[in-house]
Amino acid sequence: MTAPLHSQSSLIREVFRLLRWDKPAGRLILMIPALWALCLATQARPPLGLLLVIVAGSLATSAAGCVVNDLWDRNIDPQVERTKRRPLAAKTLTIRVGIGAALLCFLCALGLALYLTPLSFGLCVAAVPVIVLYPLAKRVFPIPQLVLSIAWGFAVLISWSAAANEITLSTWLLWGATLLWTLGFDTVYAMPDRSDDRRLGVNSSALFFGPHASLAVGLCYLGTFGLLIGLGLREELHWVFWITLAIGGFYWGRQSLALRHDPLPIHRYADFFRQNVTLGFVLLLGMVGGKWI
Numbered sequence: 001m002t003a004p005l006h007s008q009s010s011l012i013r014e015v016f017r018l019l020r021w022d023k024p025a026g027r028l029i030l031m032i033p034a035l036w037a038l039c040l041a042t043q044a045r046p047p048l049g050l051l052l053v054i055v056a057g058s059l060a061t062s063a064a065g066c067v068v069n070d071l072w073d074r075n076i077d078p079q080v081e082r083t084k085r086r087p088l089a090a091k092t093l094t095i096r097v098g099i100g101a102a103l104l105c106f107l108c109a110l111g112l113a114l115y116l117t118p119l120s121f122g123l124c125v126a127a128v129p130v131i132v133l134y135p136l137a138k139r140v141f142p143i144p145q146l147v148l149s150i151a152w153g154f155a156v157l158i159s160w161s162a163a164a165n166e167i168t169l170s171t172w173l174l175w176g177a178t179l180l181w182t183l184g185f186d187t188v189y190a191m192p193d194r195s196d197d198r199r200l201g202v203n204s205s206a207l208f209f210g211p212h213a214s215l216a217v218g219l220c221y222l223g224t225f226g227l228l229i230g231l232g233l234r235e236e237l238h239w240v241f242w243i244t245l246a247i248g249g250f251y252w253g254r255q256s257l258a259l260r261h262d263p264l265p266i267h268r269y270a271d272f273f274r275q276n277v278t279l280g281f282v283l284l285l286g287m288v289g290g291k292w293i
Contacts (some may be wrong), residue, residue, distance in 0.1 A: 014087045018070065018101055019063040025277045026066075029185075031058040032280035033178040034155040036287060040170065040235055041163035044291035049115070054159050055122075057112040064105035065131045065151070071098050072135030120162035127154035138202050145190060145205040149182040169235050177227035184220030184252075185276040187213060188259065190272045192266045218256030226250045228283070237290030244286025248279045 020026055034054050038046045044055075065219065070077065070088045077089035087093040106128070113124040130151045137144035152174045160171045183205065190197070190206040191213060192208070197204050209216040232241050255272050 014092045014258050015101060018093055018098065019061070019068055019105070020066045025046055027059055027276050029076045029273075029277050029280060030062045030155060032150060032277070032284060033152060033174070034058050034159040035284050036178075036280075037156040037159035037171070037174055038163055039284060039287045039291065040174065040231075041160045042171060044288045046163060050162060052130065053115045056161070057109055057158075058155060060105050060109040060112065061127075061131065064102050064109060065134070067098055067102040067105065067161070068132055071095065071102065073138075074098075076200055076202065079200060080193065081244065082193060082196075086240070094096050116158070116162040117165045117279075119167075120158045120167060123158045123161060127151060127158070130154065138204070140203075141205050142208045143183075143205045144203055145183055145186040146179075148186055149179045151181045152182040169229055173227050173231040177224045177231065180220045180223040180227070184217045186272055187217050187220070188255070188269055188272045191259075191262065192269050196216060207275045214256060214259035214262055217259055218253075221252035221256055225252065232290065235290070237287065238293040240289030241283075241286040242290075244282050244289075248283055251275060251279055 016022055031054075034057075038051065038054055042050075049233075073221050074088040074095065077083035083089055088095065088098050109124070113121050116124070130147065132149045134144065134151060137147040141147060154240055156171065156175045157167065160174070161167055187205040188208065190204040196202075197207055205216070206213050208293065225245070229247055231237075231238050231264070232245065234244050255275070258268070258272075
């Protein structure tokens with residue numbers, strides 16, 4: 001009896017790792033733009049049911065994307081130090097289990113999408129090919145992080161249209177800010193893998209920008225900051241938002257300056273990624289306060 005229970009526990013733990021639920025930062029950072037959009041589209045008073053659907057949908061979608069990525073990269077990940085212990089790379093889970101997990105996550109996301117408006121449901125459907133093909137982009141497109149950024153941008157479009165049943169200029173400002181923010185922090189995330197990516201012939205924005213990667217990240221953050229200024233003015237957000245945006249601008253500037261000394265110790269890149277998760281929630285609080293006050 002003990003052996004089957006132990007085996008079942010190990011399987012659950014490995015599936016948990018396959019979905020990356022052992023690393024909450026990566027799951028939360030996709031949820032942030034969706035919550036930004038939901039907050040602004042509902043005057044920071046979203047219906048509880050819609051809020052729960054958006055949160056659950058972002059978790060299901062990000063999990064599906066992680067599994068799809070690992071299925072595409074199952075022969076590459078074993079050759080990279082950072083990824084070689086992933087369940088499909090280490091063969092602690094089979095490809096069949098991976099495909100099943102991806103399908104289950106997509107089905108969960110589909111079920112949740114049925115709760116949304118026809119416009120947002122159509123955007124959910126349109127996002128699926130981008131999510132599925134992102135790992136392929138690493139093989140054929142010089143800036144695959146831009147594809148990932150577009151996938152992230154769907155979180156804004158889906159949430160806003162689910163709440164307001166329309167896409168406005170404010171939506172596009174937030175979409176642009178999300179795209180540039182994602183391109184910036186994911187370029188940082190890719191920087192420690194440059195030698196492995198170059199050896200394996202895999203593309204990344206960190207390789208594409210080369211010695212100008214820190215400048216590119218800084219420009220992405222600057223563009224994010226500028227678009228959020230435009231968004232705050234258009235949405236007439238109050239002083240709380242502007243304080244949180246100033247905090248974001250300070251830390252984005254500090255990251256950009258630190259990256260000028262690239263290469264840095266590997267843990268610094270991960271620290272910068274996690275810092276963006278915190279900044280995302282700080283900005284969310286600013287948007288809520290900016291609408292309530």
